[in-house]
Amino acid sequence: MSEVRPLSDAVEAKPAALPLRSVLPAFALDVVLAITLSFSTLMLGLVGWAAWQGIRIAQQQGGAPDAQALQAQLGTPPVLFLIVTTLVSTGGTALVLYVWRRRATPVERRESHDRLRLPGTWGWALGAGLATFVFSTVMSASGRALGLDLEPSNLDLIRDGFARFPVFLALFAVVLAPLYEELLFRRVLFGRLWQAGWPVLGLVLSSLVFALVHELPGLNGKPLGSTVFLILVYAGMGAIFAWVYRRTGTLWAPIAAHILNNAIALAVLQVYGGAPV
Template identity: 85%
Template sequence: MSEVRPLPDAIDAAPAALPLRSVLPAFVLDVVLAITLSFSMLMLGLFGWAAWQGVQLAQRNGGALDAQALQAQLGAPPVLFLIVMTLVSTGGTALLLYVWRRRATPVERRASFNRLRHHRTWVWALVAGLATFLFSSLMSAAGRALGLDLEPSNLDLIREGFARYPVFLTLFAVMLAPLYEELLFRRVLFGRLWQAGWPVLGLVLSSLVFALVHELPGLNGKPMASTVFLILVYAGMGGMFAWVYRRTQTLWAPIAAHILNNAIALAVLQVYGSAPV
């Protein structure tokens, strides 16, 4: 996991940008593949769970259940299954697209790890992590002052998961999610446009996709004003992570910043019962 092209400290010293008409189709294909792969894996997991549960219920009832009765007794998948499927579908998609579409060369990997020896890399990661949490906190406070519903769509799942599986949920939210999200949204999506000489456009578009994955209008059950506000917050967070990636030129910096942000947010959630986006 490394930057697409190692640069000197002057991050603006970049070659001429490639024509946008030759770059955007590859970016769009990355997004389409990400959606298709993650949705397919999630649906496959859900169908597998439903089929297994259906077999178990039919056996317990002597095979006498009809389709409607079976559907009524299935219920919702357990929280642990949903968390694992999120990890498998999104994390698996990130790994597949990294290997298939944006795999780092040995030179890039060495350059990335060399950046970890610079104390400035960790300073920028710390600053980005704290700034991201502060930004989301201030935006959440402002949104709630306006009467908006800014509770993230996955907050109930996180609460239930932490109540029942605190160690696994902490590992998932603080470590695993930042790893695969940075690999997908920053390395694959932002990195493609950055490498082509369009870093600002890459930051905007990859951050928007990052936001829509977290809060999709029409599917999160929230009013449009709340959804738009949440999208702005998540896009701002994604923009911060993309910025620190470009500033440090190693993917480990936004991963560290993301981990720090999530760790603080989870701690605040446990202490106060609510957390910023």
């Protein structure tokens, strides 16, 4: 396999890491901004949908229904709306934070392009994608052997979405989600600490945030033991993606690994009716 150097010789050649007191606040601000932007966009979409449905129901009934009756008639948003809203809120947040906080320099873009020409880059990406799937499969099997509920919180949404909109759901889960997740969690969050000289800390913290976004305790409806185990699985997956990003020096490597993992997981879901995390 060809030798692949780190992302930027200029970054790696820094004589010393920046002090954590100046790095961690910037990382924390990235996280707070990501949560605020994503949640606000999601809530705006849900409120807009509820308002539209309320107007439609009122027009059908010839008057404004009382609040309890309206709530009962609203129901839940359709699956396609939820998927598109997730794409807009999280994907839009990733793009905003990339442009605002961690836009690649011309030197970084040139180096990333150069790394794409190396066969080793794609070898590492392939290996990382397979390793991620094997890791999640083994961990899931181990957790289920312990009697834990390890179905991802979004699994029902994925199943429903694939049953109704298979092409769009496949595009979303296999291509779009890996693109914006790697842009946010690896480029923006992990990349900030890596560039500051704290790659291991960046790997740990960005992977933990990645895991909590997927399975937040208290909101996923699962017992604490199952939630903690799922967080460990997602954190391990995030760590593999961060590692291959640093190993290859191009964000396209973890994107490719993430795409491969999701493609295999979605295929398993369709063949066997269940999927690893």
